[in-house]
Amino acid sequence: MREPAFWHRPPSLLSRLLLPLGAVYGEITSSRMQKAGREAGVPVICVGNYHLGGAGKTPTTLALIDLLRELGERPVVLSRGYGGRLQGPIGVDPMRHAAADVGDEPLMMASRVPVVVARDRIDGAALARSQGASVIVMDDGFQNPALIKHVSLIVIDSRRGVGNGCVFPAGPLRAPLPLQVARTDALIIVGDGEAANGIAAQVAARGGPVLRAQLRPDAGSIEALKGRRVSAFAGIGDPERFFATLRASGVDVARQQAFPDHHPFTPHELARLAEQARRERLTLVTTEKDLSRIGAAATSFGAAIVPFAVTLAFDNAAPLRALLRERINLVHSRRRLGA
DSSP states (O other): OOOOGGGGSSOOHHHHHTHHHHHHHHHHHHHHHTSOOBOOSSOEEEEEOSBSSOSSHHHHHHHHHHHHHHTTOOEEEEEOOTTOSOOSOEEOOTTTOOHHHHOHHHHHHTTTSOEEEOSSHHHHHHHHHHTTOSEEEEESOTTOOSBOOSEEEEEEETTTTTTTOOBTTSSSBSSOHHHHHHTOSEEEEESSOSTTHHHHHHHHHTTOOEEEEEEEEOHHHHHHTTTOEEEEEEOSSOHHHHHHHHHHTTOEEEEEEEOOTTOOOOHHHHHHHHHHHHHHTOEEEEEHHHHHHHGGGGGSSSOOEEEEOEEEEESOOHHHHHHHHHHHHHHHHHHHHHO
């Protein structure tokens, strides 16, 4: 899905016309969010968004995995597997699964952490536990009530914030903002912009930590593109952020093309991109997530694609580390007492 431009402008006539539909959608989601969930048997940490579209959730999930391992935990990621055909529950195997099977984000993460894909989150949690998970990290699912969440971390882009603040389809929000803020344990703001400052103040007023973080380009990716002019393309939630990151890293972006989030690239599109790059003597570059979705086709049309990797680094991870330790220890203690 490509986000409408009016979602990220002050409320327009079109967004106002869509407000009644947004009210209905918001009421349905609100009612769903307030349903009672089930315990997974281990701590559940959810990494989610208030809104549709991208904000850096996948790199945040991977950074969280590193923090949990530092705390001595054995995390397993639980994902719905958006864009994949398999219902699950199934453990993702990069050697035998493609993005069309399990989704691009689970496939990309599976080389770094065990990942379970399941449409039914309860069944997925059971499989994660059977794989030795001491902690389950839910990739998305903040609005899904199936499992009780012991920590809900919300990721938000510092430049985009929550757009016009309206509920889908009038805006990008998945549910009314007050309900979502009330269920937020910590807010992670990616970048140095100010669009999220108002929400940060609301979360802080409730006692939740607000963390700043940056997307850091991988040194190897920068080196691979040194001295080259590139044709950049991406089918993620915020392609413009990807293009801006390339330029901020000193990469000479001669061409750029944005596709909808989770876009399934066709052989014709890939061939066109390759031919254009050859004609203009450009190097093709895309995100790791996009390359996982392209898969084996990346080597089938005569032009190499360089993946541009980024990692998320917290300005100060101490408040998040303390929150995780407190909540995880509480859940483990309750289990021991109940055993």
